[in-house]
Amino acid sequence: MHLFSIGINHHTAPIALRERVAFPLEQIRPALRTLEGAWQGRNGARCGAAHTAPTNERLAFGSDALSEAAILSTCNRTEIYCATDDGAAPDRAIAWLSAYHGIPADELAPHVYALPQSEAVRHAMRVASGLDSMVLGETQILGQMKEAVRTASEAGAMGSYLNQMFQRTFSVAKEVRGQTGIGAHSVSMAAAAVRLAQRIFDKISSQRVLFIGAGEMIELCATHFAAQAPRALVVANRTPQRGSMLAKRIGGQAITLAELPARLHEFDIVVSCTASSLPVIGLGAVERAIKARKHRPIFMLDLAVPRDIEHEVGQLGDVFLYTVDDLGSIVREGAAMRQAAVAQAEAIIETRVQGFMQWLEQRSVVPVIRHMRTQADALRRVELERAQKMLARGADPAAVLEALSQALTNKFIHGPTHALTHACGGDRDELVDLLSGFYRHSGSFGR
Structure with a gap:
């Protein structure tokens, strides 16, 4: 799953451009529909003409193309956060933003930032904590971000990845304000x-x-x-x-x-x-x-x-x-007095970014684990059915249990055994080390 954010803010674009890409609150839901439609190929050709996503069109963010999205639009920034299986998604999102607002791509592109994976997470946490605001440490942006997430959720555009990222983001913002002097030193x-x-x-x-x-x-x-x-x-x-x-x-x-x-x-x-x-x-x-x-x-x-x-x-x-x-x-006056608080806040954010990325990596193996469990359960069911038939024919229960355990053992280690016997050189050494970790407690692969 690819996480990313694109956007413009007061650091990258003047107000004359920011106001052209702003989304009034009532436009965000239909905008999310056309954003999803741009991936599906339904609305991409017309999404920039009149902001005319059909109001009765059901969102389909659960597709493989664009899974989740949220739009944050304030006086200082317009940002889009997405989770998708499409590696080229940031470029497509920028093209959509350009088309939706009718702004030539070459005019918009120099002012847009595109942040992948951990950079997007770090950016979201800095924004919510007031570190990226014109007024360092201001609190209004946190409420605006929560409203953006609530709107995306009501539109059916949120899922487990962005939900987890934003919930951790809100928690970080609370931690930063509680443990640092960033709010005390802010100039409203x-x-x-x-x-x-x-x-x-x-x-x-x-x-x-x-x-x-x-x-x-x-x-x-x-x-x-x-x-x-x-x-x-x-x-x-x-x-x-x-x-x-x-x-x-x-x-x-x-x-x-x-x-x-x-x-x-x-x-x-x-x-x-x-x-x-x-x-x-x-x-x-x-x-x-x-x-x-x-x-x-x-x-x-x-x-x-x-x-x-x-x-x-x-x-x-x-x-x-x-x-x-x-x-x-x-x-910006008095920024020197706030630098100690900023450094402390950045350290907190960095720790939380690493924590989220570890969670994201763990999520990436969930489909593999699910598949392994499905396969193992299928093998278990076959052998269990065979054992039940043997018992029904009057076979000795002890012998049936022995046969069941041996059959399960053989089938469960067949894959690793086959891989070991066909591996060679460095690949074999790596595989032995890997399997040794799996079976360390039994001592079967000790070297």
Whole structure:
């Protein structure tokens, strides 16, 4: 069984490309169907055109071609984890990713990493532990990975190999956070957002802050900004009830997304992170807001992938627009203090990777052991039936048992004996050493 992962992340690709290969949560199930279909040859020709895997098509991940798969998609990465019998699978997966999103292969390929076997396992464990995040040690990625596994499982795309890998991955993440200082020394994305805003405005307490969205990232940012006691905190969300709940927790007010165009000019700081596949704030709306503000500056932070704010907004003279990538320099500060924790975490991960690979190697001999047991049982049944017939004819039970034991012994050692008598030279020596291990306790093959 071949394990591998492919993907792009904030280390290998800019946000402009990452947002093009991102999978909204509702697209992951149909995407898994077309991924499996690409191996089966059913959907490969059309999987990139319109994301149109039939919703009633039953997943068949139990096939020999593609056994298991999971898709992890966040603002910083899109990764596909697979278990397959196909040795050329990474190349096929990259081709599928290119076709699914309609991106030319030569444009995507330079940014994609393909990690086989232990490298894929090590990568998954580093990601879950927050070692591969833009914010070292952040915890949000672990929940996102668990959600990806849950979605793949509900889609019927998980099996024993990926299940075992991810369960061990989650256990490692817990161990790393419990035994190292990686979490204690992390700089959260939300804290970095406040620090970036303070570069534009000396006092957050004098500003009016708007949050667009009500997900986990916005909630974290809202908590950090609320600690600065700004003049106003307002939450705009597609679902009014959820927006109202967040606004109540931070002591702010809630508005609907429909109110944004008319009220955007009221805010000095705008932080946006929604799951929308299209921008929620366009260039025209910001131009009108700037005019109404008489060109007082606006700080805008777009943490969404795909982006919530049209990138042309950043070209306006009175707008300071930053994306999730722009926080990189902020969150990397203080990295030297975290290196001891990183080294400790890497050591834990390396030990767990080796443990998983040993399990994987053991799994590789399971079919052989199963076959051996089947063959041995077939031999046992034949001799048992013969012995029962002898007893039914009135034969001496002691003689029957002797004949049964001798027949079983002869048949069980026939294979090794035949191999020994026909082996020669170094092959014979190796075989003798191997069989000596099997029969060491009886002393039959002592040299």
